[in-house]
Amino acid sequence: MNSSSTTRRRLAALAASASVTALVLALGACASGGSGSGGGAPGTGDKPYVALVSKGFQHQFWQAVKQGADDAAAELDVEVTFEGPETETEVEKQLTMLQTALDKSPDAIGYAALDSEASIPMMTDAVSRGIPVIAFDSGVDSDAPVTTVSTDNLAASAEAAKHMAELVGSGKIAIVGHDQTSQTGQQRVEGFTQYIEENAPDIEIVDTQYAAGDQLKSADAAKAIMQAHPDLKGIYGTNEGSAIGVVKAVQESGRSGELTVIGFDSGTAQTDAIRDGLMAGAITQDPIKMGYETVKAAVAAINGEEVEPVIDSGFYWYDETNIDDPEIAAVLYE
Amino acid sequence: MTTTILGRAGQGKNGLGNRQQLQQLLAFAGLVVIFVFFSVASPYFLDWANVKGILLATAVTGIMALGATLVIATGGIDLSVGTGMTLCSVMTGVFLANLGLPLVVGVLGGLAIGALIGLLNGLNVAYLRLPPFIATLAMMMVAQGLSLVISGTKPIYFSDVAGFGQLAGGELVPGLPNAVLIFFVAAVLAGVTLSKTLTGRYALSIGSNEEATAISGVDVRRWKVVIYVVAGLFTGLAGVVMASRLNSAQPGLGLGYELEAIAAVVIGGTSLRGGKATILGTVIGALIMATLTNGLRIMSIPQEWQKVAVGIVIVLAVYADMLRRGKEA
Numbered sequence: 001m002n003s004s005s006t007t008r009r010r011l012a013a014l015a016a017s018a019s020v021t022a023l024v025l026a027l028g029a030c031a032s033g034g035s036g037s038g039g040g041a042p043g044t045g046d047k048p049y050v051a052l053v054s055k056g057f058q059h060q061f062w063q064a065v066k067q068g069a070d071d072a073a074a075e076l077d078v079e080v081t082f083e084g085p086e087t088e089t090e091v092e093k094q095l096t097m098l099q100t101a102l103d104k105s106p107d108a109i110g111y112a113a114l115d116s117e118a119s120i121p122m123m124t125d126a127v128s129r130g131i132p133v134i135a136f137d138s139g140v141d142s143d144a145p146v147t148t149v150s151t152d153n154l155a156a157s158a159e160a161a162k163h164m165a166e167l168v169g170s171g172k173i174a175i176v177g178h179d180q181t182s183q184t185g186q187q188r189v190e191g192f193t194q195y196i197e198e199n200a201p202d203i204e205i206v207d208t209q210y211a212a213g214d215q216l217k218s219a220d221a222a223k224a225i226m227q228a229h230p231d232l233k234g235i236y237g238t239n240e241g242s243a244i245g246v247v248k249a250v251q252e253s254g255r256s257g258e259l260t261v262i263g264f265d266s267g268t269a270q271t272d273a274i275r276d277g278l279m280a281g282a283i284t285q286d287p288i289k290m291g292y293e294t295v296k297a298a299v300a301a302i303n304g305e306e307v308e309p310v311i312d313s314g315f316y317w318y319d320e321t322n323i324d325d326p327e328i329a330a331v332l333y334e
Numbered sequence: 335m336t337t338t339i340l341g342r343a344g345q346g347k348n349g350l351g352n353r354q355q356l357q358q359l360l361a362f363a364g365l366v367v368i369f370v371f372f373s374v375a376s377p378y379f380l381d382w383a384n385v386k387g388i389l390l391a392t393a394v395t396g397i398m399a400l401g402a403t404l405v406i407a408t409g410g411i412d413l414s415v416g417t418g419m420t421l422c423s424v425m426t427g428v429f430l431a432n433l434g435l436p437l438v439v440g441v442l443g444g445l446a447i448g449a450l451i452g453l454l455n456g457l458n459v460a461y462l463r464l465p466p467f468i469a470t471l472a473m474m475m476v477a478q479g480l481s482l483v484i485s486g487t488k489p490i491y492f493s494d495v496a497g498f499g500q501l502a503g504g505e506l507v508p509g510l511p512n513a514v515l516i517f518f519v520a521a522v523l524a525g526v527t528l529s530k531t532l533t534g535r536y537a538l539s540i541g542s543n544e545e546a547t548a549i550s551g552v553d554v555r556r557w558k559v560v561i562y563v564v565a566g567l568f569t570g571l572a573g574v575v576m577a578s579r580l581n582s583a584q585p586g587l588g589l590g591y592e593l594e595a596i597a598a599v600v601i602g603g604t605s606l607r608g609g610k611a612t613i614l615g616t617v618i619g620a621l622i623m624a625t626l627t628n629g630l631r632i633m634s635i636p637q638e639w640q641k642v643a644v645g646i647v648i649v650l651a652v653y654a655d656m657l658r659r660g661k662e663a
Contacts, residue, residue: 058487058586086478087589180637210637214587215580220391220624224631227384228376248580252390252503252511253383268491269582334488 047079050298051101052110052291053094054084055137060267061240061287064333065136068291069110076299084112088182091115098122102131108298111145112137116183120144132301136294138183146301149293149311151285153184156315157191157238160262160283162199163317164192164234167260167280170202171233174225176246178213178239185210188238188264206232211242218245219252226253234260240267243282247273266332274320281319286331289313357603357655361618364601364651368622372629379632386511388621388628393502393513394419394576396620399595399602400524401452401568403616404561406599407528407537409544409608410459410466412562413592414473415569418451420588421477422573427490427583430498437497444577445570451477452566456559478589485585492581502578513575520571525613527564537561541608597644598623601651622647 052069056062066082073080081101085093091114098119101109109131113119116139123144126133135145164173175192179185189208196203207225211217218241226232226249235250237243243263247270250259256278263270263282273279290313297307318328373380398415405412426444429435435443451473458469492498502513528534536557539547548554577583600606601622602615623644630640 058482060488063487086482087586207634209631209634215584216391216394216576216587220387220628221631221637223384223387224628227378227381227387228632228634230378244580252387268489272493 047077048107048299048302049079049081049104050108050110050295050302051104051106052080052082052136052294053098053101053112054082055088055094055112055114056086057082057084058086059240060333061265061285064287065291065294068288068293069295070291071288072292072295072299076296078107078295078299080295085114088114088179091118095119095122102126102129105129106131107302108132108134110134110136110294110298111140113140114182116141132298134294134298134301136290147297147307147309147311149290149297149313151290151313151315153187154191154194156283156285157188157264158195159315159317160236160264161192161195163281163319164236164260164262165196165200165203167262168203168234170200172204172206172229172231173234173236173260174206174222174229174232175208176218176222176225176235176237176242177208177210178218178237178242180210185238192236192238211245213239213241215241215245215248218242219248220245222246222249223253226250226255226259232259234262236262236264238264240265240270243279244269244273247278251278268334271323271332271334274318274323277320281317284316284318284328284331286314286316287333288331358612358615358618360654361602361615361622361651364647365618365622365625368625368629372625372632376629376632379629382509384628384632386509386514388624389514389517390511390579391628392620392624393511393517394572394579395591395594395598395623396517396617397520397568397572397575398591399598399616399620400520400613401565401572402592402595403524403599403602403604403611403613404528404534404537404568405466405565406596406604406606407534407541407608407611408558408561409541410558410562411470411596411606412455412565412569413467413470414451414455414477415565415572415595416588416591416593417474417478417481418448418566418569418588419573419576419591420481420583420585421451421484422448422570423577423583424481424485424490424585426574426577427492428484430495431490431492437495440495440498441501441574444574445567448566448568448570448573449563450566451569452563453559455566456562459562460555460558474589474592481585481588485583487585489585490583492577492583498578499581500578502575503581513579516571516575520568521613521617524568524616528611528613533557533560533564538609538611541605541610543609594623595620597648601648603651603655605655619651 054062069080083097094114109126120142123133123140123142127144133145135148137150139148175189177189196205206229209221211221222235235246237246246261250256261279263279266284270282293311293313300307316328322328402412402415422444425447426440429443430440455470455473458464459466504512506512507515536552540554598620599616602619604611626643627640
């Protein structure tokens with residue numbers, strides 16, 4: 001192999017890599033060009049600027065929060081940016097994003113903490129610089145936020161338990177959870193368990209397993225639980241991925257109709273499962289309202305108005321009887 | 335039949351045959367021990383429905399691990415199999431659900447994307463001389479980003495694509511889901527590739543001594559590209575099977591699967607230093623991971639302990655391999 005042909009080959013490979021990079025950049029440009037917010041240089045215009053740092057962006061839930069935030073931004077004539085890490089475990093990455101957002105000196109900041117304690121120093125810093133903080137989705141262990149806009153997960157999961165109890169009556173049930181380290185993940189199990197313990201003495205929760213909201217792994221977990229408890233009568237999945245996984249498990253085991261499946265959140269697969277009778281029903285949060293209320297509270301804080309310390313963004317139970325009601329359809333995301 | 339073909343993987347290297355078979359035997363014995371343990375520990379473990387569940391849980395990571403075995407045989411590593419699989423499933427969704435192409439074209443398209451990912455990995459490793467760890471780490475990120483961009487961060491559903499769900503979910507052999515059948519067929523193909531074709535022989539040869547292989551007249555760079563492309567095809571297949579089983583392409587999923595695939599390869603007795611690889615071992619390794627997880631779940635052992643258990647098994651498997659190597663050296 002002589003050196004000139006080596007160089008040629010390297011150049012060819014480099015060209016191939018470069019063309020892929022160009023493709024990526026082009027696609028990226030298309031994608032960001034299509035999104036509503038973030039146009040222009042933030043913080044430099046005349047409009048007030050609100051920087052939102054969420055827990056993620058790829059889930060439909062966060063896209064719906066963003067939509068609500070964009071709606072409020074258009075209505076109240078403010079500039080809003082929305083960003084979040086790829087997965088909901090990247091605490092450090094989120095803190096970097098929060099720091100960057102603070103460095104842009106926004107007029108207000110919205111923050112959905114992945115870790116309710118890790119961000120306290122930055123929260124304090126924001127307050128000392130006169131930047132109001134609005135917590136959304138989950139709270140921060142600090143006095144810094146002027147308000148917290150969130151779903152009452154304890155109440156929402158108790159509602160899920162209420163429907164489970166009504167549908168099952170008595171016997172064994174189980175839970176497939178999505179996250180045992182976040183407050184939200186814990187409360188979705190806690191609220192459910194508490195309700196069953198206090199109000200449904202004939203129902204026993206025989207197992208609670210966690211599968212990170214991954215459909216395949218949730219399906220495997222649900223199947224193992226069903227295997228270990230052949231007389232199981234119902235399973236509750238605490239988020240979209242968990243619930244879909246449970247449905248998958250029941251289907252693949254050929255036990256559709258024998259088990260009562262209750263879910264949480266929304267998404268096409270889940271609404272289809274409810275329409276097809278594979279899932280009894282689910283709790284949906286109102287992410288659009290969450291995004292909307294966050295920006296609205298931020299603007300109120302910028303204008304020096306009083307804001308309620310807690311803003312409940314609400315939740316709904318939906319099943320095949322009300323899934324097409326306008327009020328419900330509006331909060332279900334695809 | 336399967337055993338004889340797969341069992342001879344890697345025998346091309348002088349004197350390695352016996353050691354390889356011993357390692358496979360050890361891995362297989364490990365699987366049997368785990369199986370017997372859970373059968374005794376829980377009355378619900380040994381049941382065809384449950385075994386079927388274990389096989390199904392093995393299929394996707396197992397297929398990924400087959401391709402990873404070929405790359406690891408060269409002394410390389412492929413970190414892009416997890417998110418690469420996701421990109422393949424998303425592109426299959428684009429072909430079938432968004433563009434409405436015929437089923438065969440969409441599936442072949444998904445495989446082709448896998449091959450393309452492999453091609454770029456191979457070019458970067460062989461011609462730009464990037465370390466495989468870095469080249470495939472970069473591809474892992476590119477594939478994850480592209481999956482999110484192309485899908486618009488939304489899952490793509492195959493509800494309107496007739497027959498796609500049957501691909502993995504149907505039962506060509508009654509009682510056995512197609513996903514498992516595809517995994518077995520893919521394992522035989524991978525085994526044949528490793529032990530009977532130049533691709534496999536050169537992979538092992540490059541892994542044991544790249545310089546010597548080059549001196550003996552093998553165009554090492556060209557064959558590296560071929561090996562990564564073949565591995566990419568398995569990534570593509572995993573993506574198609576995954577999409578079919580979930581009847582949707584999930585753009586947020588896949589990260590972390592590469593580590594499970596690599597763990598399966600390592601438990602199976604393939605050396606991360608290259609030159610020594612076994613497909614049957616990888617199949618057993620994948621089955622060990624899935625059986626362990628399933629058994630612990632049936633016994634209601636929490637997920638965090640399941641991870642601890644899998645980690646310990648990896649250490650035991652590699653340590654056992656090293657002990658034997660030491661003795662023979």
